[in-house]
Amino acid sequence: MKRVGVFLCWCGSNIAATVDVPALAEYAAKLPNVVYVEQNKYTCSEPGQEQIRKAIAEHRLNRVVVAACSPRMHETTFRRTLASASLNPYLLEMANVREHCSWVHQDRAEATAKARALVRRAVAKVQLARPLFQSSIPVNRRALVIGGGIAGIQAALDIADSGHKVVLVEREPTIGGRMAQLDKTFPTLDCSSCILTPKMVDAAQHENIQLWTYSEVEEVGGYVGNFQVKIRRRATSINASACTGCGACWEKCPAKTGNEFDLGLGQRKAIYVPFPQAVPNKPVIDRDLCIYFKTGRCRICQRFCTAGAVEFEQQDVVVEETFGAIVAATGFEQFDHAVYGEYGYGKHPDVITGLHLERLISASGPSDGKVKRPSNGAVPETVVFVQCVGSRDEAKGVSYCSRACCMYTAKHAIMLHEKIPGVSTFVFYIDVRAAGKGYEEFYARAQELGAQYVRGRVARVYQRGDKLVVMGEDTLLGAKVQVEADLVVLATAMTARHDAQSLARTLGISYDQNGFFTEAHPKLRPVETNTAGIFLAGACQGPKDIPDTVAQGTAAAAKVNNLFAKENLLAEPTVATVNEAWCSGCLWCKPTCPYRAIDSKTISQRQVGKILTRQVATVNAGLCQGCGACTVACRTGAMNLLGFSNEQILAEVDAICP
């Protein structure tokens, strides 16, 4: 005997303002097998949940329907409620009368009629629900961290410190990422290398961390606890264990190009370490640039290497490894301001980005810390900072705010005033966003030092003679203003990596319209993804500054440690199941399964006194993720999906049709 209880949530006025909940309650009471109906202001609150528990006991309910918000929001909550009332948690069904009804319709009568249909659907489905039980799968306690910037380093160290093995994969020849390019950090003006380099060394020397630089993730299979990952370890052409990092090779190498680490402001050779503090401090050969690889002649580096570490014949190696969890920490790219014709299409040498300025200010940068105009090497007397280049621009850039630019611009202004006596700086801004500990004070300091803040977005930057003319409106004056500047620094937007989407597909995680990876919940699950076992850290999830990035790295590590605290994982029981009596053994289902969870087995049956053996399909519940593709491929209807059975879906269809 099915005894269904229906709990209708007002959600304050979120539902009740549009849906006539009392009328809905009256209606629900008349639905088949419904023995109890109750309304709550907030069903998800503790008193609301207590009501459910009480009703289950008092009215001997064995099925529960909650008509409230999206099951994506609170299904887990109410399943737990059922469990605590000793009812199998899968005997719950939610009717989404908030996101799919009260919030998207205005007409009360229409919304209430629709809510009735939605409750009818849930009641119909829950009748056919069966108790389900989670199965357990073993966890491989080894983590993969993708990206060796500060986010990845932090995550790797925190996981490794908890005693778990970590592989840290980095695409570049060194770890360190963006932070290594910075000179100082706001709002404390700590030297970036001074706080980062020790962490890089720690990561390299940690007994639990394997550092794989110059490597990329190519394929990811499996599932939480058991990911199978293919990683390409690109040929560095250097025998790392033989190399002493003496530097003789890159001193003698005749092939030069712009150094990516200095954004082309300085030069590097074909055999190179990106910067002196690189970790590992061993060179790689850029095969596109190397004269030997292009012409078959040269080998100068090999001749000068006393350790005999140069190995031209090295090949890429693809390794396959198993991991229990993955942290994506692939960072961001800078917006390309060449789309702005009004700022000169990126053609003026003295129009640079904030990151360029970091390299110019840095004592280890291409100009030894002297800020010079790229065009003529002169010290700039007037510098203009342009905020929101690409950010907050739906026409040519991205719609979001890049979050870090206001503060690093204040930092740049402070540093220029310290480095160049008598310098004039102008900061053109739309809004100054200084929401962070010590940030507002830092911004005030920039103003005190003499940075002139002008409220208005720059309309044009163009060359006149030796100077750059910057035109804009001072919107506080309501007047057009112009500055004749020596150097213009653009605060370009932080954007997702150009290939972030392809990595997302490889990992099977989702990304937003800007290409940033999507967290499972914007507030409550900020470092998880919708794919179990894959976590996010740093700017690959959205623009952020260093403090937030480090916090996220640590948070992602905590989530991994959480997972690794268990020997076995409980798997969702909503998996495919075979009715062996109906299965014809055709195995059409097998190729549709993306998880290779379906196999065949032989069963024996007693039929009319004889023992018959035949082949049927079988599902590995640990591997099955419950997509249901096999159910549709099945011609006899033997394959079914627990929790979303054919019978249930048909009952739902029947219930919602007019």
Added chain:
Amino acid sequence: MLSIKGKRGDAVVRTITLSALEPGRTRLQGEVEAMGGTNVRRCYQCGKCSGGCPASFAMEAQPRQVMRMVQLGDREGALATNTIWLCASCLACTTRCPREVEIAGVMEALRIISRRERRVPSDRNVALFHDIFVDAIRRRGRLNEFELAMRYKLASRNLFADIAQGISMMLRGKLALIPHKYRGRAQVQAIFRRIKEAEVKRS
């Protein structure tokens, strides 16, 4: 190195009682949007339009400020500035706006609203010139620049300005004295008639 170009006109300093204006999406906004096809609400007052406006030195209010007036529903303010008449429709603002607001389109809409409401244009000469221009098309179907210049100068009581240029233009054969006469004229006049009829019907 900050230099402010030009001088602002004698903008009247007013206290605006915001609560007395229409709340939410105002009627003025609606009218402007219907004509300019643009959502003025989207403007976030960054000033990129005005910073690049070549005529802003002569304007009483920056184009950005006119956007603000429309957002607030400040009809009197928006229609009283000479800004709407000094907009040359060069579209530098529209092309650069990060919020894709068609600023020049808004100016155009405000000029037409001002006309519809038979207000005294805040720049009489600009308005007068356009009137005479359009009337000249109505008369002949094509524009006779000489006739336009003469009629404008008569109407603006400024007959002797540019007289030297006028004469030298004539000497260079640049001002055709003979008005065009051709079949298209009747059709153009029919267009004017239909528009007039539509206007009468609307009011």
Added chain:
Amino acid sequence: MSVGEQSWKPTIVAFCCNWCSYAGADLAGTSRLQYPATVRIIRVPCSGRVNPQFIVRAFQRGADGVLVAGCHPGDCHYSTGNYYARRRFLLATRFLEYLGIEPGRLWVRWISGSEGHKFATVIKEMSAALERLGPNVKLREGAL
């Protein structure tokens, strides 16, 4: 509601995959995007779970339109489910035509979790299209 009434509004049965389209519909909700109250959503794990049988059943029970919504090709949570769905519904549309159901009554759309706007737009467009087509009487039980 009977057909003759002026206020006739279509009924749409929508099968939405849990990971993308259902989330997209949730986002339409959290963004308070308004759309006609014609649609009723059935949550499925993946668009690949939707059996053509479910669609036929919906038409039999009087649904005026059926929407199958899943993740964008290449973005399927289960990596390949929506490819199966796409192939299957090409065939299903032809089968429905054979039964006399106008192809315009079955819509297959890819709506991601970030496309609340698209969800609302699809429902608006589909409702309008179905209003032009009129009620489904062909397969409706009792009409046969």
Added chain:
Amino acid sequence: MKYVYYPGCSLGGTAREYGISARAVNDALGLEFQELADWSCCGASSAHMTNLDLALALPVRNLALAEAQGARELVTACASCYQRLAIVAHEVNTHPRARERANQLTGADYKGGVTPRHLLDVLGKDVGVDRVAARVTRPLEGLKVACYYGCLLVRPVKATGFDDPEDPQTMDTLVKAAGAQVVTWPFKTECCGASFSMSRTDVVAGMAAAVLSEAKAAGADCLVTACPMCHSNLDMRQSMAARVARTTFNLPIYYITQLLGLSFGYMPRQLGLNSHFVKALPLLRRLRLV
């Protein structure tokens, strides 16, 4: 190559020399321009300032005439006409309701199949720089030119779109093909205020002065344009602009067709080079180009 051609009101009047020189260049390049029969004013400058219906109907009458003649394109040399025609064509070609309204007002049956094009676009794309260069017999060596496109040719991008709105190149490549030197300067598409040329001479003087100053600062000794409005404004109002800027400019303003014509070997008189306010010939004589 054959085109249906919309002359516009200025090319017979204030821009007479543009009309003459365009014809000369077209002859030299084998372009056949057939004048749109019975054309009328497109309303540029003023119709869209007074009445939206008028701004819609006047261009559509001409587009409809062109379509009825079987043309898919309508070429004009006037930047102002080009922009009005392009804006309205974009609107009525993509929005059936606007088209309906325009047909009601004009009594025509325009179906939306005509694309307005500017002469500069035709020269740059259809003829091509190479064919122009091949026709040059008297390279304009030593002439330093600021190519001034003005605001009408390249905006709004969605309706015009044949060149970049901030740093267009079509005219630059043609001028280079003619053997002259182009200067890099920032005000290629800054508005000169021509629409106030009569009504607000003070504003125009300021705007023109800004454009001329930047050209001068960039080292140009003349400007070249493809717009009758810009031309008459920068030419006729140059002395006034100089007074406002307290300087002298002495920058002749040429039409692109005049410079091309000159490089093709035409005589100054055949190109109307004698009818400018800022004397056009002394500079050319000094450089021994005439």
